[in-house]
Amino acid sequence: MRLFTRAKEEVPCTVEVSHRFEALHAHVRFNNGAVVHPGDEVLVHGAPVLAAYGELVIEDRVATITRATWLERQWVRLTGDFDFMELCEFSFSEELTV
Numbered sequence: 393m394r395l396f397t398r399a400k401e402e403v404p405c406t407v408e409v410s411h412r413f414e415a416l417h418a419h420v421r422f423n424n425g426a427v428v429h430p431g432d433e434v435l436v437h438g439a440p441v442l443a444a445y446g447e448l449v450i451e452d453r454v455a456t457i458t459r460a461t462w463l464e465r466q467w468v469r470l471t472g473d474f475d476f477m478e479l480c481e482f483s484f485s486e487e488l489t490v
Contacts, residue, residue: 399459401426407436408450411443420455431460431468 404423410416420436428434436455443449460468 396461396463398461401457401459403455403457405436405453405455406450407441407453408448409441409443410448411445412448413446415448422455422457423452426457428457429460429465430472431464433458433460 403426406421406423408417408419408421410418418441420434422428434455434457436453438451438453441449441451
């Protein structure tokens, strides 16, 4: 358990970007089974993956996971729900509010 220093690990990953009518998404899967925890940061190396309309692009890459310190992880757990509540304040209905 690291209190004040951040550990980094490089992991192989698969990037999948879909720009199709039935699926619009971008996913990163860690090929070694690594798990990202609250407060961790992930940087996928390489040029951006661009998929034209109708395409599904899958590429193997390397990613760097920067692990959060114990204190950062606790802070994210404590305050994470407040960030989610900001999203709940918005509605996507067609009603006009004045």
